[in-house]
Amino acid sequence: MKRQKKDPKQMFGENQEHAQLNSNEEISEERVNQEELFHGEKKFRSGLGILSILFFFLMFTLESTIPEEVAVNEVKNRISAEIPSGYTLDTNTNIQIDSRDFEVSGFDGDGTARMLIWDYIGDSNNEIQILVDGQVVRENHMLNSNVAAYSVPVPSVVTIRGVNNNAGTPITYAVKFPDRKQTLFNIVTVNGANQYTLIPRL
Amino acid sequence: MMKRLLSLIIIVFFLPWFLMMYLILIFSPLMAVSDIFAVINYEAPKDNLYFVMLFLISFTLWLSLRVPSFRKIYTRYPFLWPFSQMLFISLVGLAFGLFFMNLWAEDEILSKPFAILLAFISFFLVRAFMSYWFKKYPISIKMFK
Numbered sequence: 026m027k028r029q030k031k032d033p034k035q036m037f038g039e040n041q042e043h044a045q046l047n048s049n050e051e052i053s054e055e056r057v058n059q060e061e062l063f064h065g066e067k068k069f070r071s072g073l074g075i076l077s078i079l080f081f082f083l084m085f086t087l088e089s090t091i092p093e094e095v096a097v098n099e100v101k102n103r104i105s106a107e108i109p110s111g112y113t114l115d116t117n118t119n120i121q122i123d124s125r126d127f128e129v130s131g132f133d134g135d136g137t138a139r140m141l142i143w144d145y146i147g148d149s150n151n152e153i154q155i156l157v158d159g160q161v162v163r164e165n166h167m168l169n170s171n172v173a174a175y176s177v178p179v180p181s182v183v184t185i186r187g188v189n190n191n192a193g194t195p196i197t198y199a200v201k202f203p204d205r206k207q208t209l210f211n212i213v214t215v216n217g218a219n220q221y222t223l224i225p226r227l
Numbered sequence: 228m229m230k231r232l233l234s235l236i237i238i239v240f241f242l243p244w245f246l247m248m249y250l251i252l253i254f255s256p257l258m259a260v261s262d263i264f265a266v267i268n269y270e271a272p273k274d275n276l277y278f279v280m281l282f283l284i285s286f287t288l289w290l291s292l293r294v295p296s297f298r299k300i301y302t303r304y305p306f307l308w309p310f311s312q313m314l315f316i317s318l319v320g321l322a323f324g325l326f327f328m329n330l331w332a333e334d335e336i337l338s339k340p341f342a343i344l345l346a347f348i349s350f351f352l353v354r355a356f357m358s359y360w361f362k363k364y365p366i367s368i369k370m371f372k
Contacts, residue, residue, distance in 0.1 A: 068364075073288050076319075084279050109272075139335075204335055206334055
């Protein structure tokens with residue numbers, strides 16, 4: 026065993042609990058380093074090592090990050106199966122798209138569907154109104170990058186009306202129907218309206 | 228002398244990183260639980276960043292055990308190790324729980340009750356693993372014996 030180079034008190038501090046260890050002058054720094062401080066330390070340590078490699082790969086496979094250029098193209102295409110809900114573009118990307126009505130078909134026949142809605146440009150705080158078959162289901166919905174979910178009947182016509190524009194740019198928003206794995210990108214002007222006709226599978 | 232100086236420099240750089248990771252480790256299980264309940268209540272998916280956190284945390288904890296000079300933090304504060312084990316194991320289950328909830332909320336691959344069941348099972352499994360682990364390797368510090 027190597028001769029002790031260092032006072033163990035320095036290493037462990039003046040803690041009373043270490044008095045027993047400190048009194049044992051045979052213990053060198055090397056020996057302390059080799060010993061397990063806790064039961065099963067080495068097993069847990071190698072477990073952590075393996076898990077960190079596993080999570081490194083899981084992180085890339087489960088959290089798909091879509092590059093800006095690809096996303097811009099998807100937005101221009103108006104209908105995307107790639108872009109997950111809550112995806113936001115950089116605020117300074119300027120995309121010219123027109124206001125459009127959509128028809129979404131092929132819903133499973135249990136009578137309702139979830140509709141996710143958010144602003145794909147970011148936190149603009151623009152306000153919209155949501156109507157289903159002419160009935161108001163939400164008087165004022167403030168759009169931002171947080172995804173909101175609405176339960177809508179199928180078949181029905183969902184109308185999105187622009188209410189208040191706080192950002193200066195047109196009111197941008199994206200709608201996703203998880204049933205159909207489709208994200209639709211749209212804009213609406215103040216007092217303008219977009220219609221989404223939901224049709225169940227025949 | 229050079230060796231000690233080197234280890235001192237490494238510690239100075241590692242310690243702030245370690246503290247930051249530890250703070251994340253303490254708060255992320257709470258955040259994950261609230262995220263899972265938010266997905267159940269509001270039916271909107273939540274961004275799952277917990278696998279990124281798990282990678283960073285597991286790598287940092289591994290490093291803290293692997294490098295002898297970092298390990299001294301556990302001799303100084305012995306409660307840190309079992310505490311981080313508990314939090315880490317719980318976070319693994321919760322991250323998978325949120326992953327299953329998002330499979331429903333984002334793409335409807337699973338039905339809602341099945342997703343909740345899987346989230347519950349994944350949390351239950353890691354807790355069962357934790358019980359098994361601490362039965363086999365009890366929380367006690369050998370050096371105090």
